[in-house]
Amino acid sequence: MKAMRAITEIHWTPSALMLKWGDGDRVELASVWLRDNLREDRDPGNDQRLSDVADLPVIPRIRHAALQESTVRVEWEQEAGSASFDLDWLATQTAAIAGTRVLPQPRLWADGGRLDARRDFAWATLAAARGDSGVNASWLRRLVTEGLAFLADVPAEPGALLATMPLVGQVAETNYGLSFDVRAVPDPENLAYSDRGLGLHTDNPYREPVPGFQALHVLVAAPDGGESLFADGFAIAQQLRQEDPAAFEVLARTPVPFAYHSRNAKLNAERPLVQLSCRGEVVAVHYNSRSIQPLPFAAEAAERYYRAYRRFALLLREPRFMLRLMMRAGDLVVFDNQRILHGRTGFASARHPRHLQGCYLTRDSVFSRAALLAEGSSK
Ligand SMILES: [Fe+2]
CATH class of the missing domain: 3.30.2020.30 (NE0471 N-terminal domain-like)
Known part of the structure; x- marks a missing residue:
């Protein structure tokens, strides 16, 4: 203003x-x-x-x-x-x-493969973010514009994640609870709770609303594997829009069914892989091949959709977009779950008990806290 x-x-x-x-x-x-x-x-x-x-x-x-x-x-x-x-x-x-956005303009990063997560993104120690509202304000500003930010020296103990979240926003409880444990268990109800590698994805597109932000806190890191992967879905969608506008249009205009069923939840939602605002800007990416349902399209429409869907999936596998990081015990990452895709490489759970705790935050509360602290620090 x-x-x-x-x-x-x-x-x-x-x-x-x-x-x-x-x-x-x-x-x-x-x-x-x-x-x-x-x-x-x-x-x-x-x-x-x-x-x-x-x-x-x-x-x-x-x-x-x-x-x-x-x-x-x-x-x-x-x-x-x-x-x-x-x-x-x-x-x-x-x-x-004149068309100025209500929310902060996202700063896209298409070159994740060349970036250093510890150097090129916002990091603050928990003590600094907690003790200095200016540090918290600038960390949040980068979180909402770049889509992800990190905290360090968060005590590597259960519960420290939820105790930290007031610095970020409002935790959203789901059928997984207020927080969830990401570690390999026998017969997992979600593949996240195994030691498999996970390709880039966003979480829970079967939920309404889709979780706004996600936080993951490392309690025990795996020394060989379990590397964290991130990519900017807005930048990848923009790349697709430039390279293959027809495929982009198909992904933006086609509703896709997502579902998750377990003992205590039966969740279904329908949304496009690339979500546009009324102005035609990309405002969300929803990509989760584990929960996508059989696509309800007959022959020709199915072929057209699969062509676009595969194009996007291949972009997601390109190393140039992918930020890689070995997170350490006490590291905590927060990212925009409707923009940043995340994944991990596989690890050997029999040898190392990798353990993360995660939670979701409402999207508006993170933007609200960022705006409130920005106002406070500019006075
Ligand atoms: Fe995930």
Whole structure:
């Protein structure tokens, strides 16, 4: 947001207000839009709107508008009094109308294979993040823009993960519990609980909502294997969009069924592998070949889908996208589960009892904490 920008020109007609800012930006605000955004129509305490669009005059006509100190005052025909619009608020709305995102712009990393996870991503010790809100703020800012960030020196003991999560966001409980143990067990209900390698994937696309962020804390590292893999799904989707737009469109427009059934859960959801916003931006990637169901497409549609699906799967296997890291006991990674794909190499559980604890966090709570701390550190 640009603070207290100056307005150099102001014009109005009965149906719209035109503003020109000192930096040359222009915006045209409809009379009905202004009339719907009166300060007086919001609760002064919680800022929630007290009126509804059906309460507005159908065609409110501006009678007069003028700059007055740090506000623009507007009067409407057939209405007593006037309304004032704060310049800071108008500047924010001008940016929004110009298409500025509500959430921080993601910083994509397509070259994971050339990056060093310990050097090129955000790391903070638990003590520093806990003891200094500025460290916590900058760590969260990088988490939400780069999609993953790491904490070090988190005590390698059960429960330390959940005790750490207030620094990140709100834990989301699932049928796996508030947290879950990732280690090899006999007859696992999920292949994650075996010693197999796992290809890049996102977790739980069968859930509604899909877990927003995931945290994994290493209690016992495997010395030979169990390497952690990460890749930026937004960057890979963008690559597919450039290389093969038809395949990208198929993945973005086709709903795919995902399911997970166990003794205590029967979860089903349908979503595209690449999810777009109304503006056509990639806002989520859902890829989990373990839980994808038989695709309900007949011959030709199935062939078209498989061509696109395979194309994406092959990109996921390309080493150039893949960030690799041997996590150590006490390391903790947090990543955006709707953007960052994760996986691991296999390990020998008979020789080494690799053990991680994991949990999910609601997506909005992580963005909220990042925004709150950013506000606090900029004051
Ligand atoms: Fe996973």
